[in-house]
Structures are given as C-alpha cells and as structure tokens.
Amino acid sequence: xxxxxxxxxxxxxxxxxxxxxxxxxxxxxxxxxxxxxxxxxxxxxxxxxxxxxxxxxxxxxxxxxxxxxxxxxxxxxxxxxxxxxxxxxxxxxxxxxxxxxxxxxxxxxxxxxxxxxxxxxxxxxxxxxxxxxxxxxxxxxxxxxxxxxxxxxxxxxxxxxxxxxxxxxxxxxxxxxxxxxxxxxxxxxxxxxxxxxxxxxxxxxxxxxxxxxxxxxxxxxxxxxxxxxxxxxxxxxxxxxxxxxxxxxxxxxxxxxxxxxxxxxxxxxxxxxxxxxxxxxxxxxxxxxxxxxxxxxxxxxxxxxxxxxxxxxxxxxxxxxxxxxxxxxxxxxxxxxxxxxxxxxxxxxxxxxxxxxxxxxxxxxxxxxxxxxxxxxxxxxxxxxxxxxxxxxxxxxxxxxxxxxxxxxxxxxxxxxxxxxxxxxxxxxxxxxxxxxxxxxxxxxxxxxxxxxxxxxxxxxx
Amino acid sequence: xxxxxxxxxxxxxxxxxxxxxxxxxxxxxxxxxxxxxxxxxxxxxxxxxxxxxxxxxxxxxxxxxxxxxxxxxxxxxxxxxxxxxxxxxxxxxxxxxxxxxxxxxxxxxxxxxxxxxxxxxxxxxxxxxxxxxxxxxxxxxxxxxxxxxxxxxxxxxxxxxxxxxxxxxxxxxxxxxxxxxxxxxxxxxxxxxxxxxxxxxxxxxxxxxxxxxxxxxxxxxxxxxxxxxxxxxxxxxxxxxxxxxxxxxxxxxxxxxxxxxxxxxxxxxxxxxxxxxxxxxxxxxxxxxxxxxxxxxx
Numbered sequence: 001x002x003x004x005x006x007x008x009x010x011x012x013x014x015x016x017x018x019x020x021x022x023x024x025x026x027x028x029x030x031x032x033x034x035x036x037x038x039x040x041x042x043x044x045x046x047x048x049x050x051x052x053x054x055x056x057x058x059x060x061x062x063x064x065x066x067x068x069x070x071x072x073x074x075x076x077x078x079x080x081x082x083x084x085x086x087x088x089x090x091x092x093x094x095x096x097x098x099x100x101x102x103x104x105x106x107x108x109x110x111x112x113x114x115x116x117x118x119x120x121x122x123x124x125x126x127x128x129x130x131x132x133x134x135x136x137x138x139x140x141x142x143x144x145x146x147x148x149x150x151x152x153x154x155x156x157x158x159x160x161x162x163x164x165x166x167x168x169x170x171x172x173x174x175x176x177x178x179x180x181x182x183x184x185x186x187x188x189x190x191x192x193x194x195x196x197x198x199x200x201x202x203x204x205x206x207x208x209x210x211x212x213x214x215x216x217x218x219x220x221x222x223x224x225x226x227x228x229x230x231x232x233x234x235x236x237x238x239x240x241x242x243x244x245x246x247x248x249x250x251x252x253x254x255x256x257x258x259x260x261x262x263x264x265x266x267x268x269x270x271x272x273x274x275x276x277x278x279x280x281x282x283x284x285x286x287x288x289x290x291x292x293x294x295x296x297x298x299x300x301x302x303x304x305x306x307x308x309x310x311x312x313x314x315x316x317x318x319x320x321x322x323x324x325x326x327x328x329x330x331x332x333x334x335x336x337x338x339x340x341x342x343x344x345x346x347x348x349x350x351x352x353x354x355x356x357x358x359x360x361x362x363x364x365x366x367x368x369x370x371x372x373x374x375x376x377x378x379x380x381x382x383x384x385x386x387x388x389x390x391x392x393x394x395x396x397x398x399x400x401x402x403x404x405x406x407x408x409x410x411x412x413x414x415x416x417x418x419x420x421x422x423x424x425x426x427x428x429x430x431x432x433x434x435x436x437x438x439x440x441x442x443x444x445x446x447x448x449x450x451x452x453x454x455x456x457x458x459x460x461x462x
Numbered sequence: 463x464x465x466x467x468x469x470x471x472x473x474x475x476x477x478x479x480x481x482x483x484x485x486x487x488x489x490x491x492x493x494x495x496x497x498x499x500x501x502x503x504x505x506x507x508x509x510x511x512x513x514x515x516x517x518x519x520x521x522x523x524x525x526x527x528x529x530x531x532x533x534x535x536x537x538x539x540x541x542x543x544x545x546x547x548x549x550x551x552x553x554x555x556x557x558x559x560x561x562x563x564x565x566x567x568x569x570x571x572x573x574x575x576x577x578x579x580x581x582x583x584x585x586x587x588x589x590x591x592x593x594x595x596x597x598x599x600x601x602x603x604x605x606x607x608x609x610x611x612x613x614x615x616x617x618x619x620x621x622x623x624x625x626x627x628x629x630x631x632x633x634x635x636x637x638x639x640x641x642x643x644x645x646x647x648x649x650x651x652x653x654x655x656x657x658x659x660x661x662x663x664x665x666x667x668x669x670x671x672x673x674x675x676x677x678x679x680x681x682x683x684x685x686x687x688x689x690x691x692x693x694x695x696x697x698x699x700x701x702x703x704x705x706x707x708x709x710x711x712x713x714x715x716x717x718x719x720x721x722x723x724x725x726x727x728x729x730x731x732x733x734x735x736x737x738x739x740x741x742x743x744x745x746x747x748x749x750x751x752x753x754x755x756x757x758x759x760x
Contacts, residue, residue: 063719107607107611108610108614282524
C-alpha cells in the first residue's frame with residue numbers, strides 16, 4: 001500500500017522494521033483465550049501454520065479518549081505485532097474526514113490494508129473482502145456476534161459481512177439534573193420533554209436536539225426519535241416506510257419542541273456542536289455518547305456532577321434508539337496483507353476487555369461474549385464520578401434500548417446513502433423552520449429515499 | 463518687526479491649523495469608513511490570541527469567553543501541549559520545506575512562461591495565458607481523486623514530495639497569468655535598447671527585466687507560499703501518517719478528538735504561522751499591491 005512500507009522506496013526511516021522483517025517466521029504459540037476471561041491471546045489458532053510476516057497498515061479515527069489511542073497504538077498494536085512478526089502502522093484522522101479518505105483510496109485502488117469508520121459503509125461491499133471468516137473465528141472463541149453488529153454489517157442478500165464491527169456506542173440522553181429539577185420534571189418521556197421545553201428555555205437553558213445536515217448526532221437522534229413514535233425508514237424487507245401518519249406526528253412534535261424550547265443554532269451544528277452547548281452550561285439536554293459527560297469531568301466543569309445519563313425518552317411506540325456510533329473495520333480487496341489484517345481484527349475483538357476499559361466505557365464490544373454485560377456492570381460500578389453508578393445505565397441502554405441502523409431490517413447501502421445525505425435532519429429542519437408542512441416534508445423525503453433504494457436494488461445490493 | 467513676526471507666527475499657526483483641518487477632512491472620512499472594517503477583521507485574531515493563552519476550563523464560561531481571560535489564565539499550557547504532545551514542530555517543518563520548494567519551482571516555471579506569453583506569443587499568447595489561468599479555477603475537490611491515483615502510481619503516497627509535485631499545478635497557472643500582466647507594464651523600449659546594445663535575450667531578462675519585476679516576483683512568492691500553507695484537500699488526501707502531515711490537515715485532524723476540539727491548542731497552532739505571514743504581507747505590502755495591479759492598466 002504505502003510507498004513507505006517498501007524498502008526500495010523508503011527514505012531510510014525504518015531500521016526497526018527491517019530487523020523485524022529479517023527476524024524470521026518464528027513459532028507462534030497456541031494460546032487459549034477463554035471467552036470473557038480477559039487473557040491475552042496473540043497466537044493464531046485458525047491461522048496456525050500460515051506465515052504472517054510483513055507490514056500492516058490501518059487508519060482509524062482520533063478517539064475522543066486520548067488514553068484509548070495511546071493503548072491501541074503503543075500497547076495493543078505493538079504487542080500484537082511483536083507476537084505475530086508484523087509491523088503495524090496506525091494512522092489517525094478526524095472522523096468527519098474518514099469517508100472522503102476512503103473514497104479516495106477506493107478510487108485509487110491503493111491505501112491502507114484496514115480502514116475504519118464510525119458507521120457501516122455498505123456502499124463499499126464490492127471493494128472489500130468477505131469478513132465472514134473473521135466473524136466465524138471470533139464466534140468460535142467468544143460466542144455469537146451481537147444482534148446489533150450482525151444486522152449492521154451483514155448483507156442477507158449476498159450473505160457477506162461487508163465489515164467487521166468491534167464495538168458500538170450506546171446513545172443516551174445527557175441532561176442537567178439540577179436544571180430539570182428546578183422545574184419539577186425529568187426527560188422520562190417525550191411528553192415531559194415537550195412540557196419542559198418552554199420552561200427550560202425561559203430559564204435560559206434550552207434543549208439541544210440538533211437538526212443539522214452536517215452532524216452525525218442530529219442524524220442518530222432524529223432517527224431514534226422517529227422510532228419512539230413508531231416511524232421507521234425501512235421495514236424488514238428493506239422497503240421505504242417513512243411515509244406514514246406516525247412520521248407526520250413525530251415531525252409536528254419535534255417542531256413544537258424546537259419552536260418553544262430550542263434555539264436556531266441547532267440547525268448549524270457539527271458533531272461538536274451539542275457537546276459545546278452542554279459544556280457552556282447553557283444546554284439542559286442533548287443526545288450524545290458519554291464523551292459529553294467525560295469531558296466535563298476531565299475539565300472540572302462546575303456542573304459535571306449534575307449531568308445525568310438516561311435512556312432515550314419514551315414515546316408512544318416505546319423507547320428505542322440507534323447506537324450513537326459503531327466501530328466498523330473493513331479490509332480492502334487491494335490490501336497487501338490480508339492474512340495479518342484478518343488476524344489483527346479477530347484478536348482485537350477476542351481481547352476486547354482491555355479496549356473497553358481503555359475507552360472509559362465508550363466502546364461496547366460487538367460480540368457480547370468478549371466482555372459480558374455482567375462484567376461491564378461490575379466495571380462501570382467502580383467509576384467514582386457522581387452521581388455514583390451513573391454509568392451503570394449504559395448497560396441497560398445497550399441491552400434493551402439500542403438497535404442497529406436499518407432497524408427493523410439490516411443496514412445496507414441505501415440506508416447508508418440516506419444517512420450520508422442527512423435526509424432525516426433536513427426533513428425535520430424544513431418543518432421546524434416552517435419551510436414545509438409536515439406532510440410535504442415527508443413526501444419529499446419519501447421520494448428521495450425511494451430513488452436511493454431503487455438504485456441499490458437495481459445493483460442487487462438489497 | 464515684532465508685529466510682523468507676531469503676524470507670521472500667527473499666520474504660521476493658522477496655517478498649521480488649516481493644514482490639520484484639511485488632513486482631518488481628507489483622512490478622517492477614510493478612517494471612519496475603514497476603521498470599523500479593520501476592527502471587524504482584526505477581531506478574530508484578537509479572539510485567537512486570547513483563546514490561545516486561556517486555560518481550557520474557561521472556554522465554556524460565557525462571562526469571559528471570548529473577550530478576556532479568567533482567573534487561571536493566561537497560561538502557557540496550550541503551547542506546551544502543542545509542542546510536547548503533538549507533531550506540530552514536524553508539521554511546521556514539512557510546510558516550510560514544501561513551501562520553499564513549491565515557490566522555487568513556481569518561479570522557475572512561471573517567470574519564463576509569463577515573459578514568453580507577454581512578449582513573444584502575440585495574440586495567441588493572450589488566449590493561451592487566459593487558458594492557463596482557467597486551469598487554476600478547477601477546484602481541488604474535483605482533482606484530488608485522480609491526483610491520488612497518480613501519486614500512488616509514482617509511489618509518493620504519504621510523502622511530502624507528493625505535494626511538491628502537485629502544488630505547482632495551481633501555483634504556476636496563477637503566477638504565470640499574474641506575471642504575464644506584470645511584464646506587459648514594462649516598456650518594450652527597455653528591452654529593445656538592451657538588445658540593440660548587444661545583450662542576449664537571457665541577459666536582458668536577468669539584468670533588466672527581472673530586477674524591474676521585483677514587485678511581481680515578490681507577489682508570486684508570497685501568494686504561492688500562502689497557497690501552500692492554506693491548502694488542505696491534497697495535503698489531507700496524500701498523507702496519512704501524523705509525522706508527515708502539513709500544518710492545515712495536521713491541526714484539523716490531530717487536534718480535534720472525536721467531538722472535542724482542543725480549542726486552546728488549535729488557536730496556538732493557528733497563531734504561530736499567522737505571525738510571519740502577517741509580517742511578510744505588511745513588510746512588502748506596497749510591492750504586493752504593485753504586483754497585483756501592475757497588469758491591470760494594460
């Protein structure tokens with residue numbers, strides 16, 4: 001992939017790599033990693049007997065928890081590389097740039113061996129290998145893949161795992177307990193939120209549910225909101241089902257919350273917008289992963305202990321949310337070291353306990369057996385931030401109130417394109433800003449979605 | 463005598479007052495119009511400086527942000543973090559190396575090209591010059607994918623030399639077009655006189671034309687360097703490893719963690735290269751304006 005990996009083209013930087021390369025194959029010890037026991041497992045089982053020397057390059061995001069990147073780059077990858085005689089080179093870029101970068105690599109048919117993104121990228125299915133082998137290997141070690149990861153990365157039409165998910169992130173609501181307490185309400189259900197919205201705004205603490213086309217948080221929050229009202233983008237057979245009375249009702253509901261309880265800034269947010277909103281002390285409620293509580297804790301902001309974590313409020317159809325983000329890796333067809341890439345991902349997931357702890361409970365393993373929910377509960381219970389035990393709700397959210405993108409169907413290329421084009425936030429914004437009536441906005445979104453789905457159906461991807 | 467002297471002195475003072483009043487009338491209006499714009503444009507730099515030296519716990523305090531410091535500021539922590547915990551010094555070095563190389567290549571290519579098109583190519587030269595300039599207008603967002611393919615073919619990915627190869631694709635067209643207009647302002651008679659005196663074309667260029675063209679050349683140097691420093695799409699696409707990054711993508715990709723921008727560090731990172739660029743523009747402002755407008759009157 002990269003010129004810097006080829007000795008003929010390197011600029012003399014990598015003496016260590018040449019040493020490792022020349023060290024010879026070496027025996028690879030067979031280890032048994034008990035599922036969930038957290039033992040290190042670096043030796044191959046399925047890959048026994050294969051030569052695994054050379055280089056491995058991968059690109060991933062800059063994790064909001066610096067300690068995770070430090071663990072991943074300097075502990076995990078280094079130790080794995082030494083055990084497997086592979087020099088692992090990891091690049092990090094901002095998550096919002098991952099899609100552009102992956103597009104460039106596909107177009108050039110050259111780039112990193114393994115690519116990462118925070119959502120399944122089904123549109124690359126034809127450019128990546130089948131990851132079924134990796135999933136099977138991990139399942140042999142730690143048990144079945146979780147429902148969320150399975151439905152997010154598997155194409156039932158082609159029977160191919162087009163990505164390998166190592167983690168997902170539950171998506172709670174983060175709210176200021178002190179501010180809500182002052183008005184005598186809590187965001188237990190959406191009716192309460194609507195009731196509280198004008199009171200909170202009058203108190204100088206508006207709600208912050210984004211409706212921005214430039215923001216993954218807005219996308220996830222609003223699609224989850226739709227599900228609470230019984231409205232879904234697609235059904236189990238991957239037919240577009242957005243056009244319904246429930247969608248219209250949801251649009252009216254959110255428009256009312258905006259008009260009486262939010263401010264215009266929500267239309268222009270990027271992924272850090274709602275975070276800054278809550279960090280400023282102004283916001284009273286946002287949808288976000290726990291980065292929105294960890295940062296105030298780390299920065300010692302005065303209201304850090306007043307930030308509570310709850311599941312998404314309950315709507316007429318119940319409580320359901322997508323995961324906030326999902327870590328998805330894939331191996332390009334043009335990858336130079338596919339064997340090492342497969343083993344790297346398999347080993348990473350099998351030993352996911354360390355990753356979970358390094359991420360400060362941000363990354364939940366996509367294979368529940370890698371770290372069981374009971375062990376997760378124990379781990380989060382040890383967190384000392386106040387209110388004590390507040391992170392315990394994450395397990396409940398993950399188990400009961402989190403589903404995959406594309407629910408009740410599978411994530412697919414059409415759903416991915418819908419997501420990348422921010423069709424749902426645009427639909428909500430048009431109604432909230434009174435540019436369209438709810439029915440008009442639903443009709444427009446329905447037309448656009450049907451075109452997208454027709455295209456991918458024609459390509460036989462759904 | 464005394465009365466005359468008195469009258470002179472009174473007249474002198476009156477003259478001074480008149481002159482002052484005239485100056486105030488002439489310039490006061492200009493300052494009145496330009497002043498608010500200057501304050502508006504300078505305000506982001508003011509915020510940048512304040513934020514660069516502000517403690518990170520104070521970013522979210524609306525009572526002091528963005529106008530002033532809190533009780534824990536000013537602080538060197540952000541600058542210290544930038545230089546000790548990131549690859550920022552390497553980004554600066556990479557940017558300087560690429561900038562100097564690209565400026566050199568641009569001058570080597572654009573100077574003779576601009577002269578040739580201005581002097582030797584006649585009406586065809588005019589059209590060709592416009593055509594060359596139009597290539598500058600093609601946005602990098604259209605070209606970064608094919609360029610990425612080319613960079614991979616020549617095995618320069620993840621190397622700063624990929625940018626040295628690609629950046630002249632937009633600095634040379636613009637500089638050629640700029641210099642073409644500038645060379646046209648130089649009287650043909652100067653060259654004719656030199657040629658009549660026995661100087662070769664090259665000697666005429668180096669001894670007469672180029673020294674006169676210093677403002678244009680300086681404009682090309684400053685403008686090309688600015689383009690290199692500010693360019694993002696190619697620098698981001700061609701280079702992944704942090705230690706090889708350029709300033710623009712490095713600051714954006716490495717100093718924003720997920721949904722958490724490190725504001726103080728970002729502002730320090732932006733402030734440092736701004737200062738020499740601002741000094742450069744300020745020092746050569748007259749020549750810069752002359753270079754840009756030199757071709758406007760032909």
